[in-house]
Amino acid sequence: MAQPYCEKFGFDDDRIHQRLRWLDFSVEDHVLARRLQTEVIRPNITAIVNDFYDWLDSVDEVQEMLSGGFDIERLKATQTNYVRSLGMEFDTPEYFEARLRVGQAHAWVGLSLSLYNCAYYWLSQFIITRIPDHLRTADGDGRRIESFLHKIICLDISLAIETYHVAQVTSLEESLARTQQQKDRLRVAASTDSLTGLANHDAIIAELELALAEVAQGEHTVAVVMADLDHFKAVNDTYGHLVGDKVLMEVSRRLRAALRGFDRVGRYGGxxxxxxxxxxxxxxxxxxxxxxRKRITDNPVKLPDLSLKVTMSMGVTMVRSDETAEDAIARADTALYAAKKAGRDRVVVA
Structure with missing residues (x-):
């Protein structure tokens, strides 16, 4: 039978036996487990659970949690089943599975581990008070049963700690992941042009400066291109800025599609x-x-009830190893101006 919680928390047969060995469990403890149940717990199960919930009722933190709509009678029934199984078949994967599931449930609802440990203490005390007098005599087995109770409570607490630790680590990992995602979103937002989705002015300049540093070290070569849509002011003046925005978005898409995977493009401005x-x-x-240029020019930008022919002028230059980003952009911009002056819709090399 599959034991998903044992698998999740790494309790195979070897680890189960290790945990039992740590607490010095033996085969003889099965006899004490049965006696604990038949002579102490089951004859008094209702009183034990009621005593436990009376204690819970005195704890403000628990009351605050239970005020969230928990069904008390259902919780008592669950607690009853838990106490009735305490110690029974303690050396089986099924016992470990059930205890890990209980611990995971309490971790999920937000019960603090410190309070959980205190609750185990009080549960053991309420059970101890129900040990009958005839077992407390000098020749009785009350001490052995009580010793087994402490041992089995320690086992259950140790399994609860396993689930709390993993839950806290998972919560921390999720929190860190959310923080990293938020940082990534902020970083992308800070470096992305909101209209086109391209790198914004500062981001593309930063990329150019990194590329220039590699050029200066002789690692590889880089070319810089300044590109400008021809007569774009007329588009805005004639059709409005909303149409102009859609043209910019489509042109940006075509720019990305036309470039090689390792090239970069950003909106320099306007x-x-x-x-x-x-x-x-x-x-x-x-x-x-x-x-x-051909990707931009060859096909008109199609909008609802409108088809616009757009062209682009471009100035391009190879970056020199001893120049700054401003120098490279200035030379590419001079070539762009030459392309405009020569009639637009063309590439000029500087």
Whole structure:
């Protein structure tokens, strides 16, 4: 029979026997377990559970928790079943499974481990007070039964601690994951243009500066492209800024699709874009830039009841090993201006 909680918390046969060995359980303890149940617990089960819940009723933290809509009678019935099984077949996977399940349930509802330990103490006291007088005599077995009770309570507490530890570690891991996700979202939001989804101005400049540092170390070559949509002001003036925004979004999608996987593109500002072409050569930068221009120009941007022909002018330059990001952008921008002056919808190399 599958024991999911034993599997979850790593209690195979060897670990079960190890835990029993730690508490010095023996085969003879099964006799004491049966006597504990038949002579102490079961004849007094209702009184023991009522005493336990009277104590719980005196604990403010428990009352605050129970005020959340718990069915007290159902909880008492569950507690009754738990106490009636205390110590019975303690060396079986089924016993460990049931105790781990109980501990996990209390961890889930938020009962503190300290309070849980105190509750076990009081439960043992309420059981001890029900040991009949004839077992308390010098030749009686009251001390042996009480010793077994303490031992089995320790076993149950130790299993509860296992579940609380894992629950707390899991909660911590989930909390850390949520924090990391929130940090990632904030980082992405801080570096992403909200309209186009491209890197924003600061982020693309930062990427260019990193690329320039690699160029300065002779690790690889980089080309910088300044790109600008032609006559975009006329689009906004004629059709409105909402249409202009949709054009920018579609152009951004086409830019991403046209570039190689290791190239980068960001919105430099307005209708201007900055492209970073990694591992570039004079030939490859012209090829990639022309492909990008064609992707923008060859097909109109289709909107509901509207089809707009858009073109893009581009200036491109190979980055030099001794220049700054501002220097590279300035040279690419000069080439862009030349493309505009030459009639737009073209690539000019600086």
């Amino acid at each position: 209708e201007e874009f900055l492209l970073i072409l990694h591992n570039a050569t004079p030939t490859s930068m012209k090829h990639v830039t022309e492909r990008v």
